[in-house]
Amino acid sequence: MKIVIVDDEPLARERLRRMIEPFPGYEVVGEAGDGESALRCLHNTAADTVLLDVHMPGMDGLQVARALAESDVPPAVIFITAHSEHALSAHNSHAAGYLLKPVRRDDLAAALSRARRPSRAQLAALEDNASTDRPAFVSARTRDGIERVAVADILYFWADQKYTTVYHMQGELLIEQSLLTLEQSLGGAFMRVHRKALVACRHITGLRLDGPDGASLTLRHVRDGVPVSRRRLADVRALLEK
Template structure:
């Protein structure tokens, strides 16, 4: 995840940068000391998350957030401020998090975890989908009742006999829907790479050829590799090259 840190106080930026460095999977790609520079950095770096000070000279954090919200794929915004009276305005802006200075490590970790889960709008924008035609959740019957997982959190589906496993950011579920039915429901956000596998396009990060196992796909947030059938190989390569 690419992060931009925005604060008019250099010491505050330094502290946040050191804290972010403690969490794997996050990279601070730019820093800014004012709102105009923040907007420029996010656009240039295609940042996923912005840690944004609310109270700054010139454009304040709320104004920056409103401008960034107009991007095709806006970053997740985590507000950081020393002024607790701004909390209501920050929460009303649909931010991914609100942190009060001095920022606590656990609070930052929780906010980053929330920001790492893309909104439905972001998933739709990345996949070029019409949100109205795409379900927001996949539901499964469990011993506790009905559990549902957000489509944006799903890494891949794996079919095995009569059941399909749903592998997502928080674990695994079993459903009875076929891969074909899921592919029709979810559209181009997911790619069929094998007769048993349907993967989220946005999580595909690499392809390698194993001398024994054949083509294997690497997914973000996933330790295992997904087999790719020979007939699907050209399509996967084209996606990665583009």
Template sequence: MIVDDEPLARERLRRMIETFPGHAVIGEASEGRSAIERVSELAPDAVLLDVHMPGMDGLQVARELANTDLPPAVIFITAHSEHALSAHNSQADGYLLKPVRRDDLAAALARARQPSRAQYSALAGQLDGRGPMGYVSARTRDGIERVAIRDILYFWADRKYTSAFHLHGELLIEQSLATLEQSLAENFMRVHRKALVARAHVTALKYNSDGSACLTLRHVATTVPVSRRRLAEVRALLES
């Protein structure tokens, strides 16, 4: 997303970014307050942010964005080099002087692909199980990946790690099943020492030929085993 009060500056940046593979401009803003609203609406990965703007300046915008749930990377773009220290203190991921050179912009966007300090800070509670459970998150080789709780079908524990099976795949997380069970008790039920299942996605309780029980879930062909110890509780819950 591009934030600059000069239309020609926004157009020049847009044209450069459109030549970069894997990048797209999803929105623009010409002043600070609307920029914050657009970031909330569009959730861009990175914001190219002018420092000098009418009303709320870029430094104020960056400070507000840093306090959001998952802040975007911020790259300051300005004609005033004296703001470099302030930009650094605002946890910016880059600082470019106008007129912006294509190579410098490409390098700044490449650096912005790595999670920022603000992003790591915002996700720290979720990574260690202390934060609000709207999402589960994990560090991957590409950065930080997170999945909305509403999209998770079930959790499966194996040794020291837990897998979150969701609508779009699988995510390996560090939170224990016990921690997840406590945080998500309203929407998930423990059906096995290794399994925690989303109640909303359960379609049936079935019995195998050997007498063991399992649950079938929406959106996935795999069944989830139900332990004998949990069977009566699961059956009562489904019947209610």
């Protein structure tokens, strides 16, 4: 596992590096002292995991994590903070773990072990690559001919009466396929979260509670949340907590 350490304090970075060195199977491939440098380092090293300080001047750790979430397969994020009040924000960001300073060796080892488990985005990508019988495109007949959208570019489907709207990276497309047919053909890379909504797991960034009886998913590249029905809420929580 390739790890990048991000902390504005050089001594803190050095301490984490020394703690990781004896762990078999882990390699520190980069360090950064601020958020912008961290993003560049993670891009250049293609690290699997980032140890990310929450409180940094300028771009803080939570902002870095939100930027990383825009990647198709983001690295696992383990937040590190000296302030317990930041732990809740880190936890709500669906990170692989969060640790309080001073970090204990056993806690760090446990967090890194959890981070080794493939994320939902990684599993979805593997599923897509391994599958040969699932469609690579969704097509629709239009007045100009046939238009198709790559499944990899689809954010979610929304059913309304006889048509289904495909929301994708480049816009929208109306198709006649039902959500049930799409769900069966596309497999585990998409999840039914509402009787009207089927979402791409790789683009889910979080769950927002809208009140005692309501919830919605936040997705990359989507401004408004996608509703989650009460009967689907437990399944959505289970997906996000893995």
